[in-house]
Amino acid sequence: MFESLKKKLQSALHLISGNSRITRGNISEAVKNIRRILYQSDVNFKIAKEITEKIEEEAIGTEVHVSLNPEQVFTKIVNDNLIQLMSCGNHNLILSDKTIILLIGLQGAGKTTFAHKLAKYVKDKFNKKPLLVACDIYRPAAIEQLEILAKDNGLDIFKEEKEKNVNKIIKDSIDFSTKNGNNLLIVDTAGRQTVDKDMMSELKNITDNFKITESLLVLDGMIGQTSVEIAKSFNEIVNITGVVLTKMDGDSNGGVALSIAKSINKPIKLISIGEKINDIEEFHPDRIANKILGKGDIVTLVEKIENESKRLKDDSSYTSKLNYIKLKEYIESLENIGGTKRVIEMLPLNDNIDENAIESNSTHIKKTKYIIDSMTPNERKCFSKLDLSRKKRIARGSGTKVEDVNKTIKLFERIADVQSKLKGKNMFQIINDLKNGKL
Ligand SMILES: Nc1nc2c(ncn2[C@@H]2O[C@H](COP(=O)(O)OP(=O)(O)O)[C@@H](O)[C@H]2O)c(=O)[nH]1
Ligand SMILES: [Mg+2]
Structure with a gap:
């Protein structure tokens, strides 16, 4: 980014x-x-x-x-x-007892993908029970897209495939949410290729008839200054409450993030940084400025790590000695945080990063997972020494080479060494100590 x-x-x-x-x-x-x-x-x-x-x-x-x-x-x-420059009013999501969030924007901006990330985010962070409401009734595949992603991620969805009146769908979804115990609705609306009258009157009709908590304009961060014009058009018809920038993982030149708030006087609330469910970040102008000036974004990194440690249920096991099972879980956590590259981006490193080294590191980390999968349960618990014949077997099973297995053992030993020096602390505790200035 x-x-x-x-x-x-x-x-x-x-x-x-x-x-x-x-x-x-x-x-x-x-x-x-x-x-x-x-x-x-x-x-x-x-x-x-x-x-x-x-x-x-x-x-x-x-x-x-x-x-x-x-x-x-x-x-x-x-x-x-x-x-x-980037600050504008309240950058936090507004939530009420019965929140309705309307996602609006052009086709392909990333609304449907974002709807799921947002649902997962409010569920994890605010303990909400979200309901995704399918209101893109014009593209036959749109409802299905919403449904598949919802199913994959265990999220509730409301759809009425035959209904052609969007307001009726929203009304019915509100009734359904009361019965189903959902306290936050995320309405995925239909976009068009360009700003057009029908789309605008449909959106205006929605905002005139329902008490919408947040009308979030989803903008493709890759399209540059055109997005300012698009935002202005939407804002004239529907009083948007905030902006979501998507595709910020791409080669976006950043200008929209810097200038949209001043251009339309609305805050950026969230950004999307990839296609996966966890690729969502809050927009904090100070953190973004830090990132742009090469000071990293430690706060976001710590938050992501804290979420991960919450996700890992058996937290207490992390205080005990490292074994390969834990190493694999660390690696999976790292992937959930966004992978090595994104973690490095969030660190305050001023020097130019060696992209090739990161790439080869990431490749090895992927291999490490397969290598651990190919170990026997006893090997994973480090109950048996890995001699050459075991290494050969593991390499064969994981489709790697003996030197890759050796690299994994080295990685394991390095982490174990650091942990022992830090008195058996796990990586989450180390980061927490860093955050609290204890190290
Ligand atoms: N790389 C990347 N791709 C994204 C992101 N958000 C959405 N996309 C992709 O953009 C395309 C359009 O997204 P979709 O959610 O269907 O857009 P919609 O028409 O506004 O609902 C899809 O291929 C998504 O996978 C993002 O943050 N990063
Ligand atoms: Mg869509």
């Missing part, structure tokens, strides 16, 4: 390094660069001009304390301004 924006901005900020003071001269070039980078990233001309003027003005007026270097001070000014 934001990879190219991040790289470019960091090099602009480096222009300040080596100077003992911030002066009009040395910041003007950096600011010019930042403005150019923002244009290239699809930030609207006027917004880019305003924010960079503000950054320049603040930087010139800043006295640099002797213990800080000008680059740090300048980075802080850019950081504060990015946060301000």
Whole structure:
């Protein structure tokens, strides 16, 4: 996420390094660069001009304390301004006793996929019992798509395949939710290829007739500034309460995330970062600014890890010694968090990351799972030493090579070593200690 924006901005900020003071001269070039980078990233001309003027003005007026270097001070000014740019009202989801969330947007924006992620998110985080309501009645496959994804993820769904009146479906779904004990409705509406009158009047009709808690506009983060125009059109007809940006895992240049709030005066509430059910993140302007400026997003990482530790039921077993069963569970947790690459993205690493090393690491981690699956129950519990003949058998069974098995053993030993040094703490406790400043 934001990879190219991040790289470019960091090099602009480096222009300040080596100077003992911030002066009009040395910041003007950096600011010019930042403005150019923002244009290239699809930030609207006027917004880019305003924010960079503000950054320049603040930087010139800043006295640099002797213990800080000008680059740090300048980075802080850019950081504060990015946060301000993305901030707009309440970024949290509004929930009530009987919440109705309407998902609107063009076809292909990611509404249906997002509906499930949102349902899982409110279920896990707020203990809600969501009901997915199928209101895309025009595409025959749309209801089926919603239904399959709901079934895969154990989510409740309401559909009326023959009904052609969307308001009637919503009314019936509300009645059904009362009987079924659902306290949050997620209404998946029909999109069109472009903004058109029929779609808008259908949406207006819904918002006129029901007490909608949140009307969330789902926008494809890959389509750049066009999304601002789309957002404006939707906002004129339906008073949207927030924005969801999807496909933020792709090569999006980040401009929409930076400028949509200022363009339409509505907050981004959530973002979608992939096609899997857990690929959903809250939108916190400060965390995003940190990410863009290469300071990582430790808070989101810790939250994801905490969710994972909740998911693993037998938490107490984690305090005991490492074995291969636990190693496999760690790996699965890592995958749920988003995989090695995403975890590294969330860490505050300033240096350029070696993409090839991450790739080979990820491949090995996948192999490790197959290798552990091919072990006998006793081997998994580390009750038997892995001699060459056992290694050969495991490699054959997992479709890997003996050297891969050796790599897995090394990985196991490294983790076990770190754990013993940290007095038998598991990785969740280590992260928690880090968060609480205990390590
Ligand atoms: N990579 C990626 N693909 C996504 C994301 N969200 C949705 N998609 C894909 O985008 C396509 C359209 O999504 P869909 O939910 O059917 O869009 P809808 O027409 O608005 O309901 C599907 O192929 C999804 O798998 C995302 O965050 N990342
Ligand atoms: Mg859909």
